[in-house]
Amino acid sequence: MTEKRIVVVGAGVAGLTTALLLSKKSGYKITIAAKHMPGDYDIQYASPWAGANSMPVSVGGTDAAEWDKNTWFALEELARHHPDAGVHFQKANIYNRKKDIGSDTAKWFSELLSPDPWWKTLFPDYKQIPRTELGADVDNGHHFTSVCINTAIYLPWLVSRCLENGVVFKRAVFSHITDAAARGVHHSGQAADVVLNCTGLGSRSLGGVADELVYPARGQIVVVRNEADEMVSVSGTDDGPDEAMYIMTRAAGGGTILGGCYQKHNWESQPDPSLALRIMKRCVKACPQLTNGRGIEHLDVIRHGVGLRPVRDGGARIEKEKIDGTWVVHNYGHGGAGYQCSYGCAQVAARLVDEAGLEGEKAKL
Ligand code: FAD
Secondary structure, three states: OOOEEEEEEOOOHHHHHHHHHHHOOOOEEEEEEEOOOOOOOOOOOOHHHOOOEOOOOOOOOOHHHHHHHHHHHHHHHHHHHOHHHOEEEEEEEEEEOHHHOOOHHHHHOHHHHOOOOHHHHOOOOOEEOOHHHOOOOOOEEEEEEEEEEOHHHHHHHHHHHHHHOOOEEEEOOOOEHHHHHOOOOOOOOOOOOEEEEOOHHHHHOOEOOOOOOEEEEEEEEEEEOOOOOOEEEEOOOOOOOOEEEEEEEOOOOOOEEEEEEOEEOOOOOOOOHHHHHHHHHHHHHHOHHHHOOOOHHHOOEEEEEEEEEEEEOOOOEEEEEEEOOEEEEEEEOOHHHOOOOHHHHHHHHHHHHHHHHHHHHHHHO
16 A cells, blocks of 8 residues: 555544554554644643543443543553653542432433443452442442543643654644645645544534534633542532532642533633632532641642533544545544543544545555
8 A cells, every 4th residue: 555644633632642543553644733732722622621531431332432441451551651641540439429310410420320330340449339438418439440641741742652653743724624635734745645533622613524413511620739649520519410520630740630510512711710619619528638628728729721522412423434535534522531532532543544545545446
């Protein structure tokens, strides 16, 4: 097969992971072209805002569960053997309250809250938390070891691994996905053979894709210098059906993420100060260790943040399609799970690029 020119549109965790896996194969010359790059903080760029941890919300037996499973193996390997990636192991506790059933946060979390989850054999140390250790309003809970990713280290780490493998990065904004295949976008100056669409929420408005199944689920966080030994997530709060409670301490001095909310169709980019207050109160109540048993005024705030999870009704889209004569491989719509499914999804997308390349070869014969 002749060397194929690939343009990856998007430099979030989906685009970077897909480019990295492709760059490890022979036969590809890859350019990543994106509006936002690691180092940017913008409401149109979800990846820097994520906690990020791995807590499967996929349903057992589905493709999504397979993506989560395959990603866990890669993240575990990074946490164990590559400290420079900014991924570390952290113990996790998940609490389910029956009274949250039906709320947006509980629906988002439903598989995570199952008393018999498919992923119980995946993570080390899985156990049900005994009834005697649960609070009065908690119905069941899990304890296991997962990872927490410092996205401020991990995204640049992915960039570095791609650069090592010859991937070229450039800034570009496209109004139609096939514009990425035009001469002058790929670093060779030639037209691209295959375009990867890893534009997250951008896929809702990008010409040639315009996927109306994609919408934002707004997440607001507070990043603090205080630390928590273990991660905590609860199915809901008493402050409204779209508010959430989670705590995770990032690897390598990345601070602790206090969250949050899951506000569907909300595009607001600015932090809501009242919500921030509720987040801090809930987290300090759930984890007094954060402030050594003192009040929220003892939280040392690094920043308040807002990100938009790129949710897609029906789940992430990983498919190939020919648009106006150009092969496009889609990898977008990962909602609140873009890190925990990143390798699994990128493996599938990379296979589809192989197939599209072969079909392009056949068409030339
Ligand atoms: P993005 O990171 O949004 O990247 C999209 C890229 O496409 C950007 O480079 C952008 O500039 C580019 N782009 C878009 N349109 C165009 C265009 N027209 N032209 C050129 N470039 C374009 N996930 C987890 O797995 N675990 C977690 O703990 C977790 N926590 C989260 C907490 C919060 C508060 C939020 C907001 C999200 C969280 N997520 C988590 C979800 C995760 O962040 C997303 O699923 C993931 O970042 C999506 O990555 P992406 O690469 O698809 O999109």
